[in-house]
Structures are given as structure tokens and as C-alpha cells.
Amino acid sequence: MHRVRSIFLSDIHLGTRACQAERLLAFLRVYDAEHVYLLGDIVDFWSLARGVYWPPLHNTFVQKMLKRARREVKVVLVPGNHDEALREYAGSEFGDIRVLREAVHTAADGRRYLLLHGDEFDQITRYHRWVALLGDFAYSLLLRVNGLLSWVRRKLRLSGYWSLAGYAKRKVKGALEFVYGFEESVAHHVRQLGLDGVICGHIHSAAIKQIAGINYINCGDWVDSCTAIVEHQDGSMELVHWREGDAPGEELWQETPALESPQLARVLPLQRR
Numbered sequence: 001m002h003r004v005r006s007i008f009l010s011d012i013h014l015g016t017r018a019c020q021a022e023r024l025l026a027f028l029r030v031y032d033a034e035h036v037y038l039l040g041d042i043v044d045f046w047s048l049a050r051g052v053y054w055p056p057l058h059n060t061f062v063q064k065m066l067k068r069a070r071r072e073v074k075v076v077l078v079p080g081n082h083d084e085a086l087r088e089y090a091g092s093e094f095g096d097i098r099v100l101r102e103a104v105h106t107a108a109d110g111r112r113y114l115l116l117h118g119d120e121f122d123q124i125t126r127y128h129r130w131v132a133l134l135g136d137f138a139y140s141l142l143l144r145v146n147g148l149l150s151w152v153r154r155k156l157r158l159s160g161y162w163s164l165a166g167y168a169k170r171k172v173k174g175a176l177e178f179v180y181g182f183e184e185s186v187a188h189h190v191r192q193l194g195l196d197g198v199i200c201g202h203i204h205s206a207a208i209k210q211i212a213g214i215n216y217i218n219c220g221d222w223v224d225s226c227t228a229i230v231e232h233q234d235g236s237m238e239l240v241h242w243r244e245g246d247a248p249g250e251e252l253w254q255e256t257p258a259l260e261s262p263q264l265a266r267v268l269p270l271q272r273r
């Protein structure tokens with residue numbers, strides 16, 4: 001068990017088939033913290049509106065959070081655009097989980113981070129909602145094809161996880177410009193507030209980097225890249241890429257012992273830019 005100071009998660013999208021709840025729960029079995037921040041798009045109400053999909057593992061995640069909140073872990077939920085209905089409850093508490101529109105986290109090293117989901121800085125979601133909905137549909141289609149692809153890879157006993165969505169994001173010029181534009185405008189806003197950094201989500205592109213003197217941190221997501229941010233006891237931040245095979249006893253780990261190549265697994269699976 002890694003005892004860290006804080007865990008930051010976003011874009012889990014419970015209620016969708018793409019949600020990788022099993023891997024998220026494996027991550028939470030290994031990491032424990034004093035603070036857990038859920039930075040939006042935790043439950044995907046857009047997808048639930050199209051049809052309810054709620055397997056037991058999605059319940060397990062919710063129960064785990066409620067349980068941690070009960071035993072003195074400070075759990076804060078900052079709603080995103082896919083769970084924007086919860087924004088009306090900002091300031092309320094649900095079973096020891098605090099709901100806030102946005103928050104400021106002071107790290108152990110004294111640095112102050114703005115915590116928000118980030119859709120406020122996404123010009124597409126904000127001004128052209130129907131485009132966002134269309135994009136959402138196209139993205140879930142991409143993730144489904146991705147699921148099929150990784151099944152084929154498993155059958156072929158290829159190691160590592162290869163992300164089609166990540167590949168598309170890296171290769172499509174517009175996607176990259178979108179990501180950079182988002183990161184820049186968030187960092188700019190945070191600098192005006194006089195804070196040291198920001199921890200957000202929304203664009204499904206995990207990062208820890210310096211932008212305009214601001215520590216820009218994005219949690220990534222749990223539908224594709226399976227990433228989280230953890231704050232260590234000294235206040236340093238780390239981006240954790242969770243892969244199948246990271247937890248002992250995982251199915252893939254046992255399935256492909258001979259072909260398991262650590263180098264390959266490190267290079268292939270995630271959205272590196």
C-alpha cells in the first residue's frame with residue numbers, strides 16, 4: 001500500500017461501458033490518501049440519459065469513496081460537464097463527500113493549486129453544445145472500437161495496452177491544437193488568480209508541466225489512459241499510469257508471462273506527447 005497525501009482523479013465516466021472501473025479499483029487497492037479529490041465527469045449522466053448501464057463494479061467505486069469519507073479521508077467532489085447536475089449541490093455534503101464548484105488545495109510544500117474540472121475553458125463545450133454532444137458520441141464509438149482492438153491484441157497475446165483514442169489524439173492536428181489551447185487558457189487564468197498551479201481534467205490528456213510559470217496538472221481519465229495524480233508527503237506531484245498487470249493477480253499478467261516486456265509496456269500503452 002502506498003500512503004500518499006492526496007489522490008486526484010477525474011473523468012471516470014461511471015455509467016458507461018468504456019469506464020475501466022476494474023483498473024481504477026485495482027489502483028485504489030494500492031493507493032490510500034488523506035485527501036481524495038474527484039475532479040468531474042465521475043458519473044456520466046449524458047450517457048445514462050441514453051440508457052442506464054450500471055454494473056456492480058461502478059457501485060463498488062461509489063461505496064469505496066463513501067467508506068473512505070466516513071473514516072476521515074477528506075473526499076471532495078468537483079462536478080464536471082457530464083455530471084453538471086451536481087453543480088446545483090455545490091456547498092452540500094453527501095455522506096461525508098463535500099461537493100464544491102471549485103476548490104483550492106494547499107500542497108505539503110505550500111504551493112496552492114486551483115482544482116476544477118476544466119470544461120469552462122473548452123470553447124467547444126461552452127459555445128456549441130451540440131458539437132460537444134456529437135463529439136461525445138464519436139469518442140464513445142472510438143472507445144468501443146478500442147475495446148475490440150485490445151480484445152484482439154489479448155487473443156494474439158500481444159503485451160501492453162495500445163490506445164486508438166490516444167493515437168488519434170496524437171495524430172489529428174486539430175486535436176493537438178485543442179489540447180494546447182485548453183492548457184494555455186487554464187494556465188493563464190490560474191496565473192491571474194495568483195496561484196501556483198492547477199489540477200484539472202476534462203480533456204482526457206494527463207500531464208504535469210510548466211506553462212507560463214504555472215504548474216499545469218491534468219489527471220487524464222479512466223476510460224482510456226487510466227491515469228491519476230498523487231501528491232506525496234513532501235508535496236511533490238506524480239502522474240501515475242495504471243496498466244493492466246500493475247496489480248498482482250491481474251488476468252493479463254498471468255496470461256502473457258513469456259511475452260511480457262517491460263520496455264514495450266512502458267513505450268506503448270499511453271498517450272505520450
Ligand SMILES: [Mn+2]
Binds near residue numbers: 040082117119201203
Ligand atoms: Mn468533461
